[in-house]
Amino acid sequence: MQEASTLTVAPAEWLATATRLKADGFDLLCDLTCVDWHPEPDRFEIVCQLYSTQTQGWQRFKTRCSEAAPPPTLSILWPSANWFEREVFDLFGVRFAGHPNLTRMMMPDDWVGHPLRKDYPTEGYR
Amino acid sequence: MVAYLLITLVKCLVVLLILLTAVAYIQLAERKIVGRMQSRVGPTRVGPFGLLQPAADAIKFILKEDVTPDGAHKFLYVLAPMLAVVLALLSITVIPVGPIVHLFGITTALQITDINVGLLFILGVTSLGVYGVVLAGWSSNSKYSLLGSLRGGSQMISYELALGLALVGPVMLAGTLSLRGIVEAQAHLHWFIVPQIVAFAVYLTAAFAETNRVPFDLPDAEGELGAGYHTEYSAMKFAMFFLAEYVNMITVSCVATLVFFGGWMGPLFGPALLRALLPVLYFVAKVCCFLFLYIWVRGTLPRFRYDQLMGFGWKVMIPLALANVMVTGLVVALH
Amino acid sequence: MATTAGVSVEKIEGSRNLVLNMGPQHPSTHGVLRLRLELDGEMIVKAEPDIGYLHTGIEKSAEAKFYQQVVTLTDRIDYLAPLTNNLCYVLAVEKLLQLEPPPRARWMRVLLTELTRLNSHLVWLGTHALDIGAMTVFLYCFREREEILHIFEMASGQRMMTSYFRVGGLAPEPPLGLLERIRKFADMFPSKIDEYESLLTKNAIWVGRTRGIGYMSAQDAVAWGVTGPCLRAVGLPLDLRKTAPYSDYDKFQFDVPLRTEGDVFARYQVRVAEMRESVKIIRQALDGMPEGAWKADAPGITLPDRDQMKFSIESLIYHFKIVTEGFNVPAGEAYQAIESPRGQMGYYIVSDGGPKPYRCHMRSPSFANLQALPKMIEGRLLADVVAIIGSIDIVLGDVDR
Numbered sequence: 093m094q095e096a097s098t099l100t101v102a103p104a105e106w107l108a109t110a111t112r113l114k115a116d117g118f119d120l121l122c123d124l125t126c127v128d129w130h131p132e133p134d135r136f137e138i139v140c141q142l143y144s145t146q147t148q149g150w151q152r153f154k155t156r157c158s159e160a161a162p163p164p165t166l167s168i169l170w171p172s173a174n175w176f177e178r179e180v181f182d183l184f185g186v187r188f189a190g191h192p193n194l195t196r197m198m199m200p201d202d203w204v205g206h207p208l209r210k211d212y213p214t215e216g217y218r
Numbered sequence: 219m220v221a222y223l224l225i226t227l228v229k230c231l232v233v234l235l236i237l238l239t240a241v242a243y244i245q246l247a248e249r250k251i252v253g254r255m256q257s258r259v260g261p262t263r264v265g266p267f268g269l270l271q272p273a274a275d276a277i278k279f280i281l282k283e284d285v286t287p288d289g290a291h292k293f294l295y296v297l298a299p300m301l302a303v304v305l306a307l308l309s310i311t312v313i314p315v316g317p318i319v320h321l322f323g324i325t326t327a328l329q330i331t332d333i334n335v336g337l338l339f340i341l342g343v344t345s346l347g348v349y350g351v352v353l354a355g356w357s358s359n360s361k362y363s364l365l366g367s368l369r370g371g372s373q374m375i376s377y378e379l380a381l382g383l384a385l386v387g388p389v390m391l392a393g394t395l396s397l398r399g400i401v402e403a404q405a406h407l408h409w410f411i412v413p414q415i416v417a418f419a420v421y422l423t424a425a426f427a428e429t430n431r432v433p434f435d436l437p438d439a440e441g442e443l444g445a446g447y448h449t450e451y452s453a454m455k456f457a458m459f460f461l462a463e464y465v466n467m468i469t470v471s472c473v474a475t476l477v478f479f480g481g482w483m484g485p486l487f488g489p490a491l492l493r494a495l496l497p498v499l500y501f502v503a504k505v506c507c508f509l510f511l512y513i514w515v516r517g518t519l520p521r522f523r524y525d526q527l528m529g530f531g532w533k534v535m536i537p538l539a540l541a542n543v544m545v546t547g548l549v550v551a552l553h
Numbered sequence: 554m555a556t557t558a559g560v561s562v563e564k565i566e567g568s569r570n571l572v573l574n575m576g577p578q579h580p581s582t583h584g585v586l587r588l589r590l591e592l593d594g595e596m597i598v599k600a601e602p603d604i605g606y607l608h609t610g611i612e613k614s615a616e617a618k619f620y621q622q623v624v625t626l627t628d629r630i631d632y633l634a635p636l637t638n639n640l641c642y643v644l645a646v647e648k649l650l651q652l653e654p655p656p657r658a659r660w661m662r663v664l665l666t667e668l669t670r671l672n673s674h675l676v677w678l679g680t681h682a683l684d685i686g687a688m689t690v691f692l693y694c695f696r697e698r699e700e701i702l703h704i705f706e707m708a709s710g711q712r713m714m715t716s717y718f719r720v721g722g723l724a725p726e727p728p729l730g731l732l733e734r735i736r737k738f739a740d741m742f743p744s745k746i747d748e749y750e751s752l753l754t755k756n757a758i759w760v761g762r763t764r765g766i767g768y769m770s771a772q773d774a775v776a777w778g779v780t781g782p783c784l785r786a787v788g789l790p791l792d793l794r795k796t797a798p799y800s801d802y803d804k805f806q807f808d809v810p811l812r813t814e815g816d817v818f819a820r821y822q823v824r825v826a827e828m829r830e831s832v833k834i835i836r837q838a839l840d841g842m843p844e845g846a847w848k849a850d851a852p853g854i855t856l857p858d859r860d861q862m863k864f865s866i867e868s869l870i871y872h873f874k875i876v877t878e879g880f881n882v883p884a885g886e887a888y889q890a891i892e893s894p895r896g897q898m899g900y901y902i903v904s905d906g907g908p909k910p911y912r913c914h915m916r917s918p919s920f921a922n923l924q925a926l927p928k929m930i931e932g933r934l935l936a937d938v939v940a941i942i943g944s945i946d947i948v949l950g951d952v953d954r
Contacts, residue, residue: 525934
């Protein structure tokens with residue numbers, strides 16, 4: 093498997109780019125996750141892996157955002173983004189704008205903090 | 219009078235003793251046979267070949283903590299397993315296991331009591347058995363139990379119909395509802411299985427459903443409902459349901475033997491003692507064949523779905539049974 | 554009036570639906586899945602999966618471990634396909650390192666991941682059948698699985714948590730007699746598949762319980778990110794072993810089983826056919842197994858041989874350094890997707906140039922497939938829920954990570 097080409101966009105173009113990519117035939121959203129580049133200001137890097145079931149091509153596209161200005165949800169384009177974004181919210185605290193059901197999924201509902209952030213200790217808070 | 223009471227009492231005790239032992243060992247046999255079918259060995263540790271396993275199970279059942287769930291209807295919760303087991307035991311009283319015997323100057327039938335509507339009695343009592351299931355599910359205050367009992371209730375009532383209708387054919391041929399009479403009508407190998415093969419097929423299927431066994435074990439479908447109506451039961455109360463299930467299995471196997479396979483009828487030979495013993499042996503052997511069938515099916519088939527089961531019951535079984543009744547009636551009338 | 558599966562239910566004024574909490578302790582939710590079901594009679598009106606009961610924070614733990622230590626964590630994700638996880642992880646790291654393992658290692662990886670596929674499918678078939686009430690199939694499947702676990706134990710010393718693939722090759726050298734044992738198994742196994750099929754494929758009850766149940770259209774399946782046998786059961790030939798070959802899969806001849814019905818029975822047929830294809834691949838791998846090294850000649854990344862260490866100071870130093878300091882991986886990112894028994898398994902690894910992954914994310918097939926579950930079960934009967942959960946073949950360790 094060759095490494096996919098990467099497209100980096102600004103959060104404002106996130107949804108528009110995604111719509112264009114979907115129109116280009118990338119119909120399967122394989123993965124959506126986040127990388128925390130703490131302490132940089134735009135700490136969250138949202139990464140999507142797309143696959144086209146027609147051309148069998150891969151595409152990665154990503155954006156950088158701060159905690160205050162999260163990108164909009166992709167779940168209107170790919171329903172499968174719903175859980176991926178919920179997971180990213182739960183573990184990183186990225187509040188995707190317009191997400192239909194942004195609740196905790198891995199951690200208990202009353203959990204404090206977002207464990208996969210780099211400033212969250214591996215051993216947890218004791 | 220005293221002698222009659224005494225004899226009946228002794229018979230009751232003997233039947234109860236044999237029945238409870240039989241249940242224990244059928245259960246062991248089931249575990250052993252299913253185990254062999256599934257390429258494992260079954261229980262082997264307690265006693266030689268695991269023969270003492272039932273005793274160990276019984277001790278375990280007695281010693282386990284008896285839990286009553288919060289919010290359960292206490293009275294009905296306790297009543298349900300009792301009802302199940304009493305009704306199961308009650309129906310066995312009219313089952314004859316052999317002909318009338320003369321022993322030590324006493325002439326007696328090999329059954330607790332011979333009532334002339336024996337078959338009707340069994341059908342009546344087993345249909346009451348649904349109360350045990352429904353009450354257990356409802357009183358447990360658990361959704362899984364409730365769903366199990368709902369399924370159990372509708373399933374047992376639906377299949378009761380088919381079960382009853384299937385038995386009408388043989389009854390018409392025998393001209394009596396007495397189980398002894400039905401067996402005697404099948405003397406000389408005129409077993410009703412031959413003219414009543416359709417009725418037998420319906421009966422056998424309905425009997426599986428009536429006793430909630432695979433492939434009709436929806437009320438206690440482990441896969442979906444945990445254990446269905448007895449999810450919340452533990453210790454002796456659970457053991458009672460367990461007991462009731464196996465006693466019911468024995469009852470329907472006995473009825474099948476009596477109604478379709480000539481009961482204790484079979485070739486008699488040898489010395490007097492053997493002649494007296496053979497009928498009982500024949501009967502037991504036939505019943506055991508049915509019990510083996512139960513176990514075999516359990517090792518082979520998956521489970522029906524609720525709507526498929528009801529559809530099958532109402533759309534296939536009951537029409538078949540009715541058709542059989544009509545044809546049998548015609549034949550009997552024309553003779 | 555709602556009609557489903559031939560049952561019509563009339564809604565009574567003022568009646569409420571029953572909310573049934575299924576799991577996390579339930580025999581048929583394949584682990585600790587919790588479903589919140591709204592029932593109208595026995596019909597599912599609404600279903601909400603609730604996950605996270607098995608969340609162990611593997612992605613977080615991975616960031617605190619050296620690259621070679623993470624291999625042991627990957628076993629625990631999809632615990633029914635540990636070697637597939639190992640493979641996906643090491644391929645991703647090898648991609649970052651631009652390291653190519655020698656042919657023998659690649660072929661051994663194919664051989665063992667196909668055995669893993671059999672292992673996983675056997676557990677799936679057994680538990681799926683058990684949920685529907687066919688108890689015997691379960692024990693038959695576990696009988697053969699036992700032999701596969703013995704083979705894994707022979708190769709890696711572990712039955713389940715194998716950790717056998719390492720960055721650059723395999724962990725220890727495959728022992729003598731391993732291939733013969735696998736060949737014996739491969740010769741015996743097809744007859745066993747016939748045995749399972751004889752109990753199920755033409756069984757009227759089984760077909761009645763599975764055909765037409767849990768239907769999903771091809772569009773829905775793609776939109777919800779469903780992959781693997783579930784996707785191939787709707788007629789999409791997406792199998793990464795063919796479309797994006799890795800680890801020399803392009804050198805093997807096999808078919809991708811396809812069905813178009815998209816129901817539980819189709820998924821069953823696809824997986825059973827896949828088992829037969831896996832046996833084909835195993836045979837080819839056994840026949841053509843290359844000779845030579847079983848790990849890349851990459852000092853500082855692959856552990857040196859034990860006997861070398863006794864005579865060469867460099868080997869000893871490398872060993873010491875790898876174990877205590879790990880090895881640095883060039884900065885960058887890699888997404889490696891492979892075809893796990895459940896679908897597309899992807900590892901996304903970001904390196905900052907250090908000896909520990911900066912971020913290690915697993916795209917688990919069960920997670921995506923489970924998300925589509927409500928689509929399949931809403932409007933069906935309660936008994937269908939267990940059949941459908943069984944058919945999407947989730948592993949909760951894979952879902953929650």
